[in-house]
Amino acid sequence: MTNADFERIVDTSDEWIVSRTGIKERRIADEGIASSDLAVAACEKALEASGCSREEIDLLIVGTVTPDYRLPSCACVVQEKMGLPNAAAFDVVAACTGFINGLSIANSYIASGQAKKILVVGVEKLSSIANYKDRNTCVLFGDGAGAAVVAGDDTGRGVLSTFMRSDGNMRELLWIKAGGSMHAFSEEYAASGEDKVLMNGSEVFKVAVKEMGNAARHVMKDAGVDQSDISLVVPHQANIRIIEALARRLKVDLDKVYMNISKYGNTSAASVPIALDEAYREGRIKEGDHIVMVAFGGGLIWGSALVKW
Ligand code: ACO
Numbered sequence: 001m002t003n004a005d006f007e008r009i010v011d012t013s014d015e016w017i018v019s020r021t022g023i024k025e026r027r028i029a030d031e032g033i034a035s036s037d038l039a040v041a042a043c044e045k046a047l048e049a050s051g052c053s054r055e056e057i058d059l060l061i062v063g064t065v066t067p068d069y070r071l072p073s074c075a076c077v078v079q080e081k082m083g084l085p086n087a088a089a090f091d092v093v094a095a096c097t098g099f100i101n102g103l104s105i106a107n108s109y110i111a112s113g114q115a116k117k118i119l120v121v122g123v124e125k126l127s128s129i130a131n132y133k134d135r136n137t138c139v140l141f142g143d144g145a146g147a148a149v150v151a152g153d154d155t156g157r158g159v160l161s162t163f164m165r166s167d168g169n170m171r172e173l174l175w176i177k178a179g180g181s182m183h184a185f186s187e188e189y190a191a192s193g194e195d196k197v198l199m200n201g202s203e204v205f206k207v208a209v210k211e212m213g214n215a216a217r218h219v220m221k222d223a224g225v226d227q228s229d230i231s232l233v234v235p236h237q238a239n240i241r242i243i244e245a246l247a248r249r250l251k252v253d254l255d256k257v258y259m260n261i262s263k264y265g266n267t268s269a270a271s272v273p274i275a276l277d278e279a280y281r282e283g284r285i286k287e288g289d290h291i292v293m294v295a296f297g298g299g300l301i302w303g304s305a306l307v308k309w
Helices: 003-007 014-021 035-050 074-082 095-111 168-173 187-192 201-223 240-250 268-281
Strands: 059-063 088-092 117-125 143-151 158-166 230-235 290-297 301-308
Touching (some): 059 095, 088 095, 095 143, 158 201, 268 290
């Protein structure tokens, strides 16, 4: 869906969207395609790239706020569709930091010996929760999925440090009011758009820049890695201005910050793994590189992971 498509449905312009967000187009899944279908496509590619068999996967973690159903988890549906006979499966509801939180959990399971090979997925069908009458939000979101296989070894490479934080006091800055146990779905809520994403964009913007910077600095300090040794920062793709402000805060050159927001918009939990995969396949990540992933989203919630590739 291009900016020109949005010009036809809300009062907006390509110029506004590009200059305020950096987004030119996003991918929208067809009707009848659920988050699990997008996740399966990403998981198949991750399994193929890892050389790992379905039987070896002993845990599947799916970061998503757009599961197929309210019950069961998206992870259980993905497990069935993928055919992972030996895996436990659960969702992580952490909005845009879903993949990073999933990676952090996977790292802990491997370190503690509770699992050996873990599929971590970030997936969203944000088009199912976006309000296409609200120009403040609908132009931002896209659908997508990204996945990684995480396994332990003794090379000294892998996840060196992770950091996760949240502040529920700010939950109403970015939320869906209706449809849960607090406010059951009703026709009134549907009519007011309160069953879709509601966001105070400028407030979220300020917290995002500050806390993504803090989270990235935290993992570097924790791992004892200087910022001059970081080869690539892979940030959540929410807004190009947030990414540029983050780079200034971290004193990292923009050419060391991966960006693909123009093609996909904000895909929430899927944005970091999609960016990581594209960066890797484009040759921007080499063995031994230090990579910082950092994200921020509804909760409010933020987190970071430092990986030696
Ligand atoms: N087209 C044209 N005008 C628009 C549009 C649009 N699509 N959207 C908003 N505007 C208008 C507003 O109505 C406002 O007009 P007014 O001054 O007449 O009232 C004006 O533009 C400025 O609005 P702001 O909200 O102040 O614009 P801002 O520069 O803050 O940009 C944006 C808005 C892009 C949403 C920005 O605040 C942002 O990116 N915030 C962070 C979003 C984010 O990171 N979310 C977290 C992840 S999402 C998740 O967790 C699922």
